Amino acid sequence: EKAKWPKETVDLWAKLSKKEANDIDTIQRSIVHHVTTTLARAAYNMDNFSAYQAVALSTRDRLISRWNETQGQLSKVDPKRVYYLSLEFLLGRSMDNALLNMGLKDTYGEGIERLGFNMEEVIESEVDAALGNGGLGRLAACYMDSLATLDYPAWGYGLRYNYGIFQQRIVDGYQTEYPDYWLNFDNPWELPRLDISIQIGFGGHVQTLQDEYGVTRHNWIPGQSVQAIAYDVPIPGYDTENCNNIRLWRSKPTRVFDLTSFNEGNYEKSVEDATNAEKITSVLYPNDNTMAGKELRLKQQYFWTAASLHDIVRRFKKSMREWTDFPNQIAIQLNDTHPALAIVELQRLLVDEEMLSWDDAWEIVIKTFAFTNHTVLPEAMEKWSVPMFEYLLPRHLQIIFDINLFFLQKVEMKVPNDRGLLNRLSIIEEAQPQQIRMAHLAVVGSHKVNGVAALHSNLIKTTIFKDFVDYYGEEKFVNKTNGVTPRRWLHQANPQLSALITETLGNDKWLKDLSLLKGLAAKTEDAAFRKKWMTIKRANKVRLAELIKARCNVEVSPDALFDVQVKRIHEYKRQFMNILSVIHRYRTIKSMTAAQKASVQPRVVIFGGKAAPGYYIAKLVIKLINSVAAVVNQDPAVGDLLKVVFVPDYNVSVAEVIVPASDISQHISTAGTEASGTSNMKFVLNGGLIIGTLDGANVEILEEIGEDNIFIFGCMAHEVEDLRHAQRYRNVPMDPALQGVISAIEKGTFEDPKIFQPLISTLTVGKDFYLISADFASYITANQQVDAAYKNQEEWAKKSIRCTAHMGKFSSDRSVKEYAEEIWNIKPYSVEDEGHL
Numbered sequence: 001e002k003a004k005w006p007k008e009t010v011d012l013w014a015k016l017s018k019k020e021a022n023d024i025d026t027i028q029r030s031i032v033h034h035v036t037t038t039l040a041r042a043a044y045n046m047d048n049f050s051a052y053q054a055v056a057l058s059t060r061d062r063l064i065s066r067w068n069e070t071q072g073q074l075s076k077v078d079p080k081r082v083y084y085l086s087l088e089f090l091l092g093r094s095m096d097n098a099l100l101n102m103g104l105k106d107t108y109g110e111g112i113e114r115l116g117f118n119m120e121e122v123i124e125s126e127v128d129a130a131l132g133n134g135g136l137g138r139l140a141a142c143y144m145d146s147l148a149t150l151d152y153p154a155w156g157y158g159l160r161y162n163y164g165i166f167q168q169r170i171v172d173g174y175q176t177e178y179p180d181y182w183l184n185f186d187n188p189w190e191l192p193r194l195d196i197s198i199q200i201g202f203g204g205h206v207q208t209l210q211d212e213y214g215v216t217r218h219n220w221i222p223g224q225s226v227q228a229i230a231y232d233v234p235i236p237g238y239d240t241e242n243c244n245n246i247r248l249w250r251s252k253p254t255r256v257f258d259l260t261s262f263n264e265g266n267y268e269k270s271v272e273d274a275t276n277a278e279k280i281t282s283v284l285y286p287n288d289n290t291m292a293g294k295e296l297r298l299k300q301q302y303f304w305t306a307a308s309l310h311d312i313v314r315r316f317k318k319s320m321r322e323w324t325d326f327p328n329q330i331a332i333q334l335n336d337t338h339p340a341l342a343i344v345e346l347q348r349l350l351v352d353e354e355m356l357s358w359d360d361a362w363e364i365v366i367k368t369f370a371f372t373n374h375t376v377l378p379e380a381m382e383k384w385s386v387p388m389f390e391y392l393l394p395r396h397l398q399i400i401f402d403i404n405l406f407f408l409q410k411v412e413m414k415v416p417n418d419r420g421l422l423n424r425l426s427i428i429e430e431a432q433p434q435q436i437r438m439a440h441l442a443v444v445g446s447h448k449v450n451g452v453a454a455l456h457s458n459l460i461k462t463t464i465f466k467d468f469v470d471y472y473g474e475e476k477f478v479n480k481t482n483g484v485t486p487r488r489w490l491h492q493a494n495p496q497l498s499a500l501i502t503e504t505l506g507n508d509k510w511l512k513d514l515s516l517l518k519g520l521a522a523k524t525e526d527a528a529f530r531k532k533w534m535t536i537k538r539a540n541k542v543r544l545a546e547l548i549k550a551r552c553n554v555e556v557s558p559d560a561l562f563d564v565q566v567k568r569i570h571e572y573k574r575q576f577m578n579i580l581s582v583i584h585r586y587r588t589i590k591s592m593t594a595a596q597k598a599s600v601q602p603r604v605v606i607f608g609g610k611a612a613p614g615y616y617i618a619k620l621v622i623k624l625i626n627s628v629a630a631v632v633n634q635d636p637a638v639g640d641l642l643k644v645v646f647v648p649d650y651n652v653s654v655a656e657v658i659v660p661a662s663d664i665s666q667h668i669s670t671a672g673t674e675a676s677g678t679s680n681m682k683f684v685l686n687g688g689l690i691i692g693t694l695d696g697a698n699v700e701i702l703e704e705i706g707e708d709n710i711f712i713f714g715c716m717a718h719e720v721e722d723l724r725h726a727q728r729y730r731n732v733p734m735d736p737a738l739q740g741v742i743s744a745i746e747k748g749t750f751e752d753p754k755i756f757q758p759l760i761s762t763l764t765v766g767k768d769f770y771l772i773s774a775d776f777a778s779y780i781t782a783n784q785q786v787d788a789a790y791k792n793q794e795e796w797a798k799k800s801i802r803c804t805a806h807m808g809k810f811s812s813d814r815s816v817k818e819y820a821e822e823i824w825n826i827k828p829y830s831v832e833d834e835g836h837l
């Protein structure tokens, strides 16, 4: 149609569509324009929040230009793209990140300074986008940053929950949950695409018919339907014009749907149906590493995968290519088993709607999908009961049974007469009722399966997927060690350290090639440099001390050793062992003479993290931490030698303050339970040392930074089975130091001991599944080594610098490049600066 326009019209469009200028005057005008028009305010009624809104709207304009240019060019060029399907994107705040990535932070900072505002204060007005629980959701956010930065054509697909992860408050030492209604004000970081609406069906029945060639065809007639509406979140890369997209779906009632009830004269019923439709994207399930098994969660998973696949297929069809080209144009990464239904949905679309043969369709499906496993914990493995599944998705159930039958027939051909093997490999678990094993479906429907750290990837090959490795061979199972984005986790969270690194290395190239950090290693012997390094650490500790004063009303000294454990509260992560060792430390100090106390290294022990609302034991751990804090912090016999704080409502923006301020952080999961961990990488990147077990990515961090710069303790993954066996059947006595600590709790040192009995029982009656007693002595020793090492500040500074210098491997840029080259087979596409209309 554009071609029909006269030249002057085309030229006028070209002239007026030029990107906004980014000089300070233009930017100030754009901010004030949004204040006076979009916000309908004026200079006399401005506050930090309205300043935030105006700066956000102005930033958004620039983001959207880039988004538009990138997506416009990509739809013309149509390169192979990757789609990252994740039920969680834990993005945190957007404004600071967008300004830094677009290289506009200084200009905006100066611009609003002259308009009477301070950038750091304005940034604080933004609420986190907390559409995730923990590591898995934050990993997705880091990967989106790296994909955009490396110019990969990539889209994320997820859900736009009205309520993100709950807000945590501490009342009388207990966690209480409050709804996180993050959309209270307009969200400037999304573009509603009200025109992009897809019908998603549920329930109903399956018609079986013969087509004109006598081939049996299946036609699903859903009993209900809802609409999926698209909301696009622009993801700008760092130091590139490229801007990728995360498409989040929101559920809405369809007209057709509510009219059925309405026409029957049942008005209330029709409104009730509408409410049920809205409910699908109402709330993020707050479980991390556990499976809830709720019907609404399964509805979320289908709603999201069906909408995303419909969108992907629609885009593919525009290119008029052959179906066999589908996997040449499209890679789909399944972030855990949550989107595994996408495998079934694509098979259904190809067979039932596009009329491909089963085998042709299945070949396309397998070539398209790849699957990331993030855990080996049995309680986290997704299983859906067959009767519930059939009620919601009758045709999908048939397809799953067919996928399973054809798969098991092939196994039978290769390994005849091994019924045990078929049972172990089957997608269907023969329980009462039958269960669908989503991990098995994901393995069978993908061409690559990866773990998230070397240890974990080997572990899955020998445990949960052993039989699959025997059947398919080793090549299908690969490792992709996690990484984190240095843009958010160093440049944004620790601006002073970032500036020092840039000054020292002579440029900021390290932000796109993190291996360049190794240039810092030579500086360990430079005393002046060490001083600068440690001065920055101290400033970050002062900032954290202020946050602790504001949120916990506890005064802590920035000269003490800051010891941090922040992550979801889970038994396998062993926050319980940490607080027990703090009690041990407290008792030790209490037993000391004044002279002995003089040589104690003062320590502030900082906890943070949310417990799933239904996870009773995890919530008791929070209560114990707060009870210990209440006693220790006011004990004059201890003074500044030991402080304990629980920072409420740990989230991404709180992490951005805590991570740069830590001296030592704790990554102390029972060996073999933490698939990778990613905060370990963030802490070490910021010059924080870690104390940890040989678990997840700790192993590879040790390899990179060397054993002198990390405190390792505890048993190894391969020893866990034997230790558990011994605890169960040979009455191994509890570690004596631990016994002393437990007795102190039972004597009522920290509130009514009855409260904590269920927790203590996990060590005694529960046979200490996470091996706290077995690891306790070596844990105490490792903590003593930390104290001793910290006393020598010059040596500590050297360790701290070496930590940062050797973290190049753990950039998510490296991870994403490995996925792109070894799994997705996609190439970067460089957006041309000025697009041609």
Ligand code: Z57
Pocket: 133, 134, 135, 136, 137, 139, 287, 288, 289, 290, 336, 374, 375, 380, 452, 482, 674, 675, 676, 677, 678, 696
């Ligand atoms: C989650 O955050 C992780 C695994 C899961 O299965 C679920 Br559900 C949620 C975490 C792992 O526990 C971490 O060890 C890992 O670093 C992270 O996923 C990212 O891979």
